[in-house]
Amino acid sequence: MKKSISLLLVAILFIGFSCGQTEKSTNGADVKIETEFGDILIKLYDETPKHRDNFIKLVKDGFYDDLLFHRVIQGFMIQGGDPDSKDAEFGQRLGSGDPEYTIPAEFNSTLFHKKGALAAAREPDQVNPEKRSSGSQFYLVQGRTFSNDEIDDMIYKMESQRAQAIMRKHFTSFQEELNQLRTDGKQEELSIRIAEIREDADAEVAQLDPITISKQQREAYSTIGGYPSLDGNYTVFGEIVEGLDVLDKIAAVETDNFDRPVADVKMKVKVLD
Numbered sequence: 566m567k568k569s570i571s572l573l574l575v576a577i578l579f580i581g582f583s584c585g586q587t588e589k590s591t592n593g594a595d596v597k598i599e600t601e602f603g604d605i606l607i608k609l610y611d612e613t614p615k616h617r618d619n620f621i622k623l624v625k626d627g628f629y630d631d632l633l634f635h636r637v638i639q640g641f642m643i644q645g646g647d648p649d650s651k652d653a654e655f656g657q658r659l660g661s662g663d664p665e666y667t668i669p670a671e672f673n674s675t676l677f678h679k680k681g682a683l684a685a686a687r688e689p690d691q692v693n694p695e696k697r698s699s700g701s702q703f704y705l706v707q708g709r710t711f712s713n714d715e716i717d718d719m720i721y722k723m724e725s726q727r728a729q730a731i732m733r734k735h736f737t738s739f740q741e742e743l744n745q746l747r748t749d750g751k752q753e754e755l756s757i758r759i760a761e762i763r764e765d766a767d768a769e770v771a772q773l774d775p776i777t778i779s780k781q782q783r784e785a786y787s788t789i790g791g792y793p794s795l796d797g798n799y800t801v802f803g804e805i806v807e808g809l810d811v812l813d814k815i816a817a818v819e820t821d822n823f824d825r826p827v828a829d830v831k832m833k834v835k836v837l838d
Contacts, residue, residue, distance in 0.1 A: 592806040596624055599833040600634075602815055605705070605808035606837075607683055613671040616685060616698065616802035621836055623701060628664070629834040635659035636824045639816045640709050641792060644686055645832055646702035658823055660702075667697040668800075676801040677782050679791035681812065682706040683803035690730075698800050705805065707816045708792035716786060719794055720776050728770045735766040 594606035595617075609617040623629060633650035636659070637643045649662030668685065678684065683705055685698030711719070736743070739762055746755040778786075778793065786793050805812060819827045 594806050594837050595621070595803075597835045597837055598629075598808075599835070600811060600815065600830060602830070603808060603811040605811050606806050607803050608806050609683075609803040610673075610676060610801075612673050612676060613800060613802035615668050615671055616800055619668055619700065620703070620802070623664075624834045624836050628701065629832055631831055631833070633659070634815055634826065634830040634832065636704075637816060637818060637820050637826050637830070638824050640707060641816075642704040642706050642708070643812065643815050644702065644704040646686070646699070648701065653829075656821065656825075659825060663702065664700040666700045667693075668700060670696045670698060671800050671802065672696075672797055673801070674779070674797075675781075677785070677791070678706050678708065678793060678795040678799075678801060679782075679785040679804070680706055680708050680789045681805035681809050682791065682801050683805070684795070684799045684801045687799060696798060696800075705812055706792050706795075707812055708786075708790045710788065710790040711786045711793065713783065713787060716778060716783060716793060720778060723794060724776050727773065727776070731769050732763070732766045735762050735769075 592606060593608050595609045596607050598605040598607065609620060611617065628648070629646065631651050632645055632647065633653065634643045634645040635647050635650045635653075636645075644660075647659050647662040648664065649657075650659045653659055667687070676682075683703060686702035686704055687693055687696060687698050690696070739758070743755065743758060746758060776797075778796075782793065782796075785791060815826075815830055818830060821827055
């Protein structure tokens with residue numbers, strides 16, 4: 566009888582001890598995202614400490630529990646972390662919610678948008694030239710594989726877009742002056758001024774370093790896939806170490822015209838020790 570009671574006490578103590586423990590990390594993972602499609606284990610990068618620490622704090626606070634993957638685009642990414650998505654009504658437009666702060670960009674050329682990358686969403690350049698990250702919204706990259714020719718074409722387009730952005734910036738700065746010359750009918754002066762502005766913009770473009778993709782990036786994008794055009798524009802701060810199949814399952818769900826899944830895809834996020 567005494568032996569049975571002792572064994573019972575040991576069992577109770579063991580159960581109580583186990584329940585008080587946080588889950589152990591596997592594969593170097595720091596956090597686990599639980600969904601109805603399975604679990605996603607994520608490693609956070611030490612090279613992006615501001616994003617890492619902010620994400621862990623929000624997870625420990627339970628911020629992400631029962632939020633939705635509110636934007637899903639197959640062949641691109643799945644996005645979540647909008648606090649407005651909790652208990653959101655069917656068909657409600659989502660994607661504007663945040664914890665009312667942003668995080669400075671932490672770009673690192675060795676961290677890129679391969680398949681499974683965890684990155685921070687943000688407001689567009691027009692209102693966010695510093696490319697600061699949302700305080701809570703994130704996305705997981707699915708992307709696709711690219712041939713070497715496609716990668717080279719993408720680099721060319723990225724450089725062209727960068728040059729066009731600089732040209733627009735220069736002409737926007739002198740728009741009032743140019744409009745006044747047009748209004749006054751001073752066509753010769755207008756032509757000279759336009760040529761000067763274009764020359765200044767071309768000089769700035771010439772000072773830029775060429776956009777390059779490392780051997781590691783090229784290999785990843787041509788084998789496992791990803792989305793290279795996002796590199797250098799959004800902060801990558803982690804990667805999936807287990808659960809790429811879950812990412813694919815979520816990316817394949819039916820969505821409405823605003824890329825919100827027709828059936829809610831909820832998450833719970835836990836920190837792993």
